[in-house]
Amino acid sequence: MAANATKEYRLLIGGAWEPGSAGSYDVINPATEAVVGSAPQASASDAEAAAQAARDALAGWKRTSPETRANLLSALAHEIRNRNDELLPLIMAETGATLKVGSALQVPQAVARFERYARGANQDLSIPLPPSVMPSTPLAAGGLIGGLGLRQPVGVVACISPYNFPLVNMAGKVGPALATGNTIVMKPAPQDPLAIIEFADMCRQVGFPPGVVNVVTGSSPELGEALVNSKNVDMISFTGSTAVGARIFEAGGKTMKRLLLELGGKGACIVCEDADLAKAVTALVSVWGFHSGQICTAPTRAIVHRSAYDKLVAGLQAAAPNLVVGPPEAADTVVGPLISGQHRDRVEQYIETGQQEGGSLLIDGRRPANMDQGYYVGPTLLTDCTNDMTVVREEIFGPVIVLVPFDDEDDAIAIANDSDYGLYDYVFSEDTERAFAIAQQLEAGHVGINTAQRNHEAPFGGFKMSGVGRDGGDFGLYAYTEIQSVIWPG
Numbered sequence: 001m002a003a004n005a006t007k008e009y010r011l012l013i014g015g016a017w018e019p020g021s022a023g024s025y026d027v028i029n030p031a032t033e034a035v036v037g038s039a040p041q042a043s044a045s046d047a048e049a050a051a052q053a054a055r056d057a058l059a060g061w062k063r064t065s066p067e068t069r070a071n072l073l074s075a076l077a078h079e080i081r082n083r084n085d086e087l088l089p090l091i092m093a094e095t096g097a098t099l100k101v102g103s104a105l106q107v108p109q110a111v112a113r114f115e116r117y118a119r120g121a122n123q124d125l126s127i128p129l130p131p132s133v134m135p136s137t138p139l140a141a142g143g144l145i146g147g148l149g150l151r152q153p154v155g156v157v158a159c160i161s162p163y164n165f166p167l168v169n170m171a172g173k174v175g176p177a178l179a180t181g182n183t184i185v186m187k188p189a190p191q192d193p194l195a196i197i198e199f200a201d202m203c204r205q206v207g208f209p210p211g212v213v214n215v216v217t218g219s220s221p222e223l224g225e226a227l228v229n230s231k232n233v234d235m236i237s238f239t240g241s242t243a244v245g246a247r248i249f250e251a252g253g254k255t256m257k258r259l260l261l262e263l264g265g266k267g268a269c270i271v272c273e274d275a276d277l278a279k280a281v282t283a284l285v286s287v288w289g290f291h292s293g294q295i296c297t298a299p300t301r302a303i304v305h306r307s308a309y310d311k312l313v314a315g316l317q318a319a320a321p322n323l324v325v326g327p328p329e330a331a332d333t334v335v336g337p338l339i340s341g342q343h344r345d346r347v348e349q350y351i352e353t354g355q356q357e358g359g360s361l362l363i364d365g366r367r368p369a370n371m372d373q374g375y376y377v378g379p380t381l382l383t384d385c386t387n388d389m390t391v392v393r394e395e396i397f398g399p400v401i402v403l404v405p406f407d408d409e410d411d412a413i414a415i416a417n418d419s420d421y422g423l424y425d426y427v428f429s430e431d432t433e434r435a436f437a438i439a440q441q442l443e444a445g446h447v448g449i450n451t452a453q454r455n456h457e458a459p460f461g462g463f464k465m466s467g468v469g470r471d472g473g474d475f476g477l478y479a480y481t482e483i484q485s486v487i488w489p490g
Contacts, residue, residue, distance in 0.1 A: 185219070
């Protein structure tokens with residue numbers, strides 16, 4: 001479905017489509033600044049109604065067989081694949097994702113995640129415990145005591161997703177949550193909720209029972225706050241900024257919410273003197289060309305040995321002109337818009353601050369001359385940076401690379417670890433034994449060696465202010481379960 005500003009979108013609560021009780025708001029195409037559609041503005045009472053619906057459906061859904069859950073998740077993957085040609089234009093219009101990023105990742109990766117967790121629904125997650133010889137006590141007779149660790153669903157999960165990959169990120173939450181017997185309330189980012197409403201309709205159409213999947217949307221912080229505070233919500237799965245994640249962490253303590261928080265990042269990319277610079281440049285260019293740098297795993301801090309510094313700068317300067325800034329639907333576009341005018345202004349302010357604090361602006365991507373509408377920032381490179389500069393310490397979430405030189409290995413590790421964040425770092429060295437040794441000293445949940453590629457079975461999450469918990473692969477199944485110990489006399 002292409003952008004359809006006249007379609008009426010509603011909330012899905014307990015199997016029924018409901019208008020937002022606080023009205024509606026416009027969703028804006030970041031490439032054209034036109035209205036994509038009108039999203040329902042849910043209130044705190046709508047959020048609580050959705051949480052109650054999920055609570056009411058929980059007992060029945062927990063009793064469904066793994067085979068039933070697997071079949072429904074498989075059917076959902078099939079339905080998303082069949083509607084790719086409708087979903088892709090809508091997601092591109094909402095997010096500003098380029099045709100290359102959208103067609104390769106925005107929909108197909110969501111399909112892959114549901115297929116993965118359809119298989120996961122049938123996995124035996126129980127943990128056999130070795131028999132234990134116990135003496136008699138005033139509590140009970142002694143003997144050989146057996147035991148089993150069972151993984152039970154957490155309960156009602158509020159799935160709160162970011163704007164950069166709305167469907168893919170939501171799939172990474174919804175898939176394992178439903179596979180392990182939880183019910184859910186989805187709250188997509190306010191900037192791009194429409195495809196998630198369409199997705200909720202697919203869940204209903206393939207046969208998920210009423211109340212198992214619910215969706216509320218809105219632009220007000222009170223919506224997320226209501227889910228975090230609700231006694232009907234057992235777990236918050238949130239991907240987004242560290243600032244919001246910290247507030248969720250604090251507020252969730254009142255009701256002992258289980259938390260999965262995937263937060264901000266400031267990826268350090270250590271480029272050693274023996275690195276293959278072509279590989280390093282390719283990885284760093286992903287900051288510019290992959291969704292305009294709006295990705296938390298991006299290697300935005302290049303920490304480069306002085307002997308390789310000038311050559312790396314030259315490689316980045318040579319690559320930048322090849323990254324076409326343009327409308328997302330154009331086949332040759334590599335760099336599309338940022339999500340909003342407000343975010344563009346924020347990124348541009350960071351660039352200005354970087355100059356004011358002493359950085360050299362070798363490539364300035366602000367307000368590309370060929371784009372007279374849309375929220376564009378082109379590839380930007382700041383060199384001669386130090387680790388105390390704002391642009392080096394804070395997450396920019398745009399197509400901006402900062403370069404910091406280092407003298408020796410210990411210096412590089414210290415610079416990389418001197419950060420509030422610890423999500424995803426990188427090491428480039430042709431001595432893989434050395435690179436592996438460096439990786440183990442980095443305070444990050446994920447480290448890529450000589451690649452920016454992902455392994456989706458690896459546990460994903462951050463150290464320090466980059467979050468709490470892990471998902472991905474089997475770890476996603478673990479994240480949405482509690483361990484229950486059952487014991488018996490032998």
